[in-house]
Amino acid sequence: MADNKKMVDSITAMDVDFAKWYTDVVKKAELCDYSSVRGCMILRPYGYAIWENIQKYLDAKFKETGHENVYMPMLIPEGLLQKEKDHVEGFAPEVAWVTHGGSEKLQERLCVRPTSETLFCEHYANIINSYRDLPKLYNQWCSVMRWEKTTRPFLRTSEFLWQEGHTMHETAEEAIEETERMLNVYADFCEKILAIPVVKGKKTDKEKFAGAEATYTIEAMMHDGKSLQSGTSHYFGDGFAHAFDIKYTDRNNKLQYPHQTSWGVTTRLIGAIIMTHGDDNGLVLPPYIAPVQVVVIPVQQQKEGVVEKATEVCNRLKANFKTSIDTSDHMPGWKFAEYEMKGVPLRLELGPKDIEKNQCVLVRRDTREKVFVSLDELETKITEILADIQENLFKRALENRENRTYTAVTLDEIKEIADKHNGFIKTMWCGDVECEEKLKEVAGVSSRCMPFAQEKVSEVCPVCGKPAKAMVIWGKAY
Amino acid sequence: MADNKKMVDSITAMDVDFAKWYTDVVKKAELCDYSSVRGCMILRPYGYAIWENIQKYLDAKFKETGHENVYMPMLIPEGLLQKEKDHVEGFAPEVAWVTHGGSEKLQERLCVRPTSETLFCEHYANIINSYRDLPKLYNQWCSVMRWEKTTRPFLRTSEFLWQEGHTMHETAEEAIEETERMLNVYADFCEKILAIPVVKGKKTDKEKFAGAEATYTIEAMMHDGKSLQSGTSHYFGDGFAHAFDIKYTDRNNKLQYPHQTSWGVTTRLIGAIIMTHGDDNGLVLPPYIAPVQVVVIPVQQQKEGVVEKATEVCNRLKANFKTSIDTSDHMPGWKFAEYEMKGVPLRLELGPKDIEKNQCVLVRRDTREKVFVSLDELETKITEILADIQENLFKRALENRENRTYTAVTLDEIKEIADKHNGFIKTMWCGDVECEEKLKEVAGVSSRCMPFAQEKVSEVCPVCGKPAKAMVIWGKAY
Numbered sequence: 001m002a003d004n005k006k007m008v009d010s011i012t013a014m015d016v017d018f019a020k021w022y023t024d025v026v027k028k029a030e031l032c033d034y035s036s037v038r039g040c041m042i043l044r045p046y047g048y049a050i051w052e053n054i055q056k057y058l059d060a061k062f063k064e065t066g067h068e069n070v071y072m073p074m075l076i077p078e079g080l081l082q083k084e085k086d087h088v089e090g091f092a093p094e095v096a097w098v099t100h101g102g103s104e105k106l107q108e109r110l111c112v113r114p115t116s117e118t119l120f121c122e123h124y125a126n127i128i129n130s131y132r133d134l135p136k137l138y139n140q141w142c143s144v145m146r147w148e149k150t151t152r153p154f155l156r157t158s159e160f161l162w163q164e165g166h167t168m169h170e171t172a173e174e175a176i177e178e179t180e181r182m183l184n185v186y187a188d189f190c191e192k193i194l195a196i197p198v199v200k201g202k203k204t205d206k207e208k209f210a211g212a213e214a215t216y217t218i219e220a221m222m223h224d225g226k227s228l229q230s231g232t233s234h235y236f237g238d239g240f241a242h243a244f245d246i247k248y249t250d251r252n253n254k255l256q257y258p259h260q261t262s263w264g265v266t267t268r269l270i271g272a273i274i275m276t277h278g279d280d281n282g283l284v285l286p287p288y289i290a291p292v293q294v295v296v297i298p299v300q301q302q303k304e305g306v307v308e309k310a311t312e313v314c315n316r317l318k319a320n321f322k323t324s325i326d327t328s329d330h331m332p333g334w335k336f337a338e339y340e341m342k343g344v345p346l347r348l349e350l351g352p353k354d355i356e357k358n359q360c361v362l363v364r365r366d367t368r369e370k371v372f373v374s375l376d377e378l379e380t381k382i383t384e385i386l387a388d389i390q391e392n393l394f395k396r397a398l399e400n401r402e403n404r405t406y407t408a409v410t411l412d413e414i415k416e417i418a419d420k421h422n423g424f425i426k427t428m429w430c431g432d433v434e435c436e437e438k439l440k441e442v443a444g445v446s447s448r449c450m451p452f453a454q455e456k457v458s459e460v461c462p463v464c465g466k467p468a469k470a471m472v473i474w475g476k477a478y
Numbered sequence: 479m480a481d482n483k484k485m486v487d488s489i490t491a492m493d494v495d496f497a498k499w500y501t502d503v504v505k506k507a508e509l510c511d512y513s514s515v516r517g518c519m520i521l522r523p524y525g526y527a528i529w530e531n532i533q534k535y536l537d538a539k540f541k542e543t544g545h546e547n548v549y550m551p552m553l554i555p556e557g558l559l560q561k562e563k564d565h566v567e568g569f570a571p572e573v574a575w576v577t578h579g580g581s582e583k584l585q586e587r588l589c590v591r592p593t594s595e596t597l598f599c600e601h602y603a604n605i606i607n608s609y610r611d612l613p614k615l616y617n618q619w620c621s622v623m624r625w626e627k628t629t630r631p632f633l634r635t636s637e638f639l640w641q642e643g644h645t646m647h648e649t650a651e652e653a654i655e656e657t658e659r660m661l662n663v664y665a666d667f668c669e670k671i672l673a674i675p676v677v678k679g680k681k682t683d684k685e686k687f688a689g690a691e692a693t694y695t696i697e698a699m700m701h702d703g704k705s706l707q708s709g710t711s712h713y714f715g716d717g718f719a720h721a722f723d724i725k726y727t728d729r730n731n732k733l734q735y736p737h738q739t740s741w742g743v744t745t746r747l748i749g750a751i752i753m754t755h756g757d758d759n760g761l762v763l764p765p766y767i768a769p770v771q772v773v774v775i776p777v778q779q780q781k782e783g784v785v786e787k788a789t790e791v792c793n794r795l796k797a798n799f800k801t802s803i804d805t806s807d808h809m810p811g812w813k814f815a816e817y818e819m820k821g822v823p824l825r826l827e828l829g830p831k832d833i834e835k836n837q838c839v840l841v842r843r844d845t846r847e848k849v850f851v852s853l854d855e856l857e858t859k860i861t862e863i864l865a866d867i868q869e870n871l872f873k874r875a876l877e878n879r880e881n882r883t884y885t886a887v888t889l890d891e892i893k894e895i896a897d898k899h900n901g902f903i904k905t906m907w908c909g910d911v912e913c914e915e916k917l918k919e920v921a922g923v924s925s926r927c928m929p930f931a932q933e934k935v936s937e938v939c940p941v942c943g944k945p946a947k948a949m950v951i952w953g954k955a956y
Contacts, residue, residue: 033601033604033605035550035551035597035600035601036555036558036600037551037553037554037555037588037597038579040551040552040553041551042548042549042550042551042597042601043548043549044548045546045547045548045616048546048547048548048549049546049547051549052547068523068526068527069523069526069527069530070520070521070522070523070526071520071521071526071529071621071639072513072520073513073515073518073519073520073637074518074552074590074621074623074637075515075518075574075590075623075637076515077514077515080514092580093580093581094580095579095580096553096576096578096579096588097576097577097578097579098574098575098576098577098590099575099576099577099578100574100575100577101516101573101574101575101625102570102571102572102573102625103571109578110515110574112552112553112576112590119513119515119520122513122514123511123513123520126511127511132806138523142621143549143552143620145552145553147579147580159551159552159553161549328610
């Protein structure tokens with residue numbers, strides 16, 4: 001196991017430096033690589049395969065809920081971006097501008113899309129005429145660009161991959177229902193597939209999307225206690241519809257403005273997986289999202305029949321599990337460490353003695369527990385263990401969140417907790433942005449959301465002492 | 479059928495103006511829409527669904543042949559684009575330049591990727607060290623941008639969707655084998671799935687990709703006799719490897735430069751489908767690629783039980799075919815025309831009398847032939863008809879190509895044919911670019927390719943009279 005130790009030494013321990021641990025893992029697990037393009041990353045095959053699994057699941061859910069995919073241009077003329085006042089104020093400072101086509105200077109600058117509300121609205125103005133044209137339920141898979149000052153792989157990059165849903169509805173009620181439906185799709189996906197518990201809630205006005213009436217969010221807690229906003233869903237009312245002159249004839253033959261939503265998740269979810277489940281040996285992937293669920297490692301593979309038998313087992317398992325085999329000439333110990341680093345949920349070891357006994361060794365990535373299993377009952381056993389890993393990862397993450405969730409009633413309490421710990425801090429709030437800013441200034445925490453599941457932890461706002469309007473979760477965020 | 483006629487009147491007849499017919503079809507079949515972004519189009523749900531089917535088939539083939547997907551940045555620093563001389567000369571005149579991030583002027587301009595050889599090479603230089611790292615077989619699905627002067631939906635747009643494969647190999651032989659393998663994947667896809675016959679061949683030096691040693695192509699003939707380059711595969715030798723300093727230690731512990739390929743197809747394939755199979759009633763989709771294979775239209779749907787029965791039939795068919803139903807309050811005639819316009823391969827009509835007789839009417843889109851079919855044998859019959867449509871579309875397209883393929887021995891013959899007809903003109907060629915340019919000037923045709931299946935149509939080059947080196951197919955191209 002010497003090789004194994006050496007490999008593990010090559011990443012920083014979480015407790016020593018969590019940020020460094022994170023960048024070591026994304027690099028060593030070959031999820032991504034840096035490029036010479038400022039703030040942009042390269043998604044390597046293993047990282048991209050996780051994104052493909054995310055896409056596959058969510059795309060099916062979007063279609064089940066009636067959405068259709070489209071593709072809009074990647075550039076937005078400056079005049080179009082400026083049509084909605086709040087929106088342009090929010091995004092103009094962080095867009096990349098195209099000013100030349102070939103050697104010719106353009107008459108109007110175009111920005112690389114930071115998000116596509118304006119393009120969808122321009123199109124909707126052309127194709128929506130009657131209530132019969134509603135709802136319009138469109139989604140787009142693409143990359144967007146936001147010129148970030150400081151970047152971190154997956155969490156904050158100048159370019160990132162995402163999906164953006166953009167929908168139009170006859171009524172405000174229908175549109176709000178849509179934002180809730182899609183937030184639930186995201187929450188279910190995070191909890192059931194990624195094994196990441198999330199808090200569903202509403203953003204404060206300060207934290208909402210530029211141009212939205214309301215932003216809903218799912219907030220996850222990372223292993224270090226910091227928050228990660230993992231998916232958002234926005235209700236726009238008819239603000240953009242007015243700005244873009246989108247009108248439809250209603251059932252009573254009257255002209256009306258439709259009500260709009262948008263919602264999105266990004267490759268940031270891969271960052272959430274890493275920071276929720278990873279450990280000092282590297283990545284830990286939930287079985288439902290893992291590109292490889294079982295890796296077969298032949299032991300003493302130079303002995304006759306070992307590689308053949310291991311290949312036979314691998315091929316047999318492929319019918320039920322995402323399985324791969326490593327018959328390269330590296331030592332088994334090196335391979336063990338390699339696939340631990342890559343977070344493969346289950347390792348299957350098979351050597352000459354195992355073959356004699358018609359058995360193999362299964363080693364779980366999450367607990368590193370080792371069991372001997374008869375080859376006759378392999379499928380049953382693997383199914384059981386993978387289900388147990390999936391459940392255990394969720395449980396561990398939930399425990400971490402519960403252990404790091406605090407309740408505070410006074411400003412001093414908040415400050416004391418925030419000084420000592422990362423984590424969620426629940427407090428009441430009066431609803432004023434001044435108190436929100438004060439908390440940031442004094443305790444270094446920002447509002448994560450007003451959870452849908454409200455509790456009453458006190459009567460008044462801990463900052464100003466006025467009557468409280470809602471419970472807020474505060475935290476330090478990525 | 480009055481409604482039907484009216485609908486058909488709304489598109490220009492092919493014989494009257496093929497270009498106008500084409501743009502009418504893409505618009506009326508709701509494949510795409512124009513945007514306010516110069517030269518960029520919006521892919522609408524129906525058009526995007528065809529692209530998703532193309533992706534699904536090809537992505538599976540790429541993976542079967544050992545390729546992995548990755549994602550590279552969408553921007554390329556000017557210095558990186560300039561590393562390979564021929565490549566930058568080919569692309570620099572037609573790229574969009576990003577010069578500002580937010581309000582800050584960038585120190586180095588970045589172009590929106592027109593193709594990603596340079597980015598892949600930069601990454602390969604980092605990750606390729608030994609022969610053990612080879613081959614690298616990567617692919618990327620993304621959009622690219624080329625600042626075109628004149629644009630046409632799907633055929634030539636400033637931004638388009640595509641896939642770009644980029645591979646690195648130990649030897650020239652292996653790399654050339656890869657270019658042939660992928661050209662064959664494209665050719666099989668076009669012929670078997672899109673029902674488009676293609677000619678496989680090599681491009682002349684004049685027509686090859688900027689920076690490539692050799693470009694291989696599949697050329698399809700459209701209904702009007704013009705050519706469409708439908709997919710290409712490039713062999714680069716080790717030119718980029720030298721320019722980007724990509725080296726590996728070979729099996730004898732010597733440093734070597736790897737050999738490279740790239741290959742791609744684009745949303746242009748949707749243009750090929752339209753112009754190969756379409757007719758005066760609109761789009762005609764091959765069953766294997768159609769987003770909807772069977773559309774169920776209830777007749778006299780206000781009568782009791784009709785919508786229920788039609789819905790039951792639709793749901794039953796969904797198990798085996800991509801089926802949809804239209805129960806909107808439009809007249810049946812309007813619906814017939816609508817789904818003919820959209821090229822749905824098979825229409826199923828069901829009215830009260832049919833229900834009484836336990837039958838329905840099936841109408842093929844390609845021949846408009848109508849048959850009565852018992853509901854008991856529906857699946858068998860639909861399977862048969864769809865297979866027959868697929869085959870018939872390929873046969874019709876092949877006949878069109880054969881009817882419009884000419885052979886010429888003298889320059890006068892070439893000129894005479896090209897003046898009278900669109901089509902493929904087969905001639906011998908000496909290999910000199912001067913003769914190629916002369917043909918363009920005199921007869922208005924460009925070289926499409928030197929087919930792999932060579933024939934000897936004469937002894938000498940029809941332009942200069944020197945001994946011929948190869949047979950070339952010439953034509954007018956989109």
